[in-house]
Amino acid sequence: MSGARRLTIYEPFRSIFYAPQFVALYGGHFAGEGLDVQVETAGRGVTTTGALIDGHAEIALGGIMRSLDVADRGGPSLPHFAAVNQRNGFFLLSREPRPGFAWADVVGKTIVSFAEAPTPWQCMLTVLRKHGVDPATVRIERTLPLPEALAAFKNGHGDFFETGQPFTERLIAAGAAHLVASMGDATGPVPFSSYMTTERFLRDGRDVLLRFTRALYRAQRWMTGVDAKPIAEVVAPAFPDIDQAIRLRAVTRYLGQDTWARDPILERPGYEYLQQILLDGGFITRRHRYDDLIDTAIARDVVGDAARRS
Structure with a gap:
């Protein structure tokens, strides 16, 4: 992809749950923004947050709980900027x-x-x-x-x-x-998975993040207007080991329960609900400010710009 900005994303594991990412990738939305996106799956000993902190990735996909965990242990802030899933996928x-x-x-x-x-x-x-x-x-x-x-x-x-x-x-x-x-x-509704980055890239890579989020939002809007079959077909290259019928059933079930976020904005109520789940379960020991771990400026710019153009 000549002249495109190469961008490495780490995902925690490969899953149809992350279909919006693969619709953006294989549906040509990232390429349409001049991005050459490479998706790497974290392996044993490599975490999505670790890949960000160590500089192996500029963006990672995962739960807000991963940033909460790092913050709870006194680590660096890893802000989330774009929603992917709005339901538990299990x-x-x-x-x-x-x-x-x-x-x-x-x-x-x-x-x-x-x-x-x-x-x-x-x-x-x-x-x-x-x-x-x-x-x-x-x-x-x-x-x-x-x-x-x-x-x-x-x-x-x-x-x-x-x-x-x-x-x-x-x-x-x-x-x-x-x-x-x-x-x-x-x-119930909960921001289960989203894209995160480092504070430095949030500041210095804003143009790249805007292009990335525009591509994601186009994928999200397309997904809300089609049924399961075209989604299952577009994401197929990411899942060569999954039978077509099984892939279609999986997408159908996820679509039926409104699993995927319809836009990239991570709202405060969902964050607070997830944080309460993790507090009640003893996974984190204290509350963390929404504004410290969530940045909605890019997502709001993207959604607002799309609304003005429509």
């Missing part, structure tokens, strides 16, 4: 059909949960408490990486399995598990 599956599922059904049971990030677990704790279930009465296991956790569940370990896509659709299609709860519906 699902609770049961080994047996449970047509009348109630949250009390998990008492005394084992939930094999997601070990790669703490936000799904923290949201689970909040949902349990909201439904009158003491989390101490449920065994929530977060010790195994996803491939091993999936294998363990398939081999009979645990009563419930909390996972995202495409694993939810694969397990359901194989008859190996049954959907009992969408954690997106159970948790």
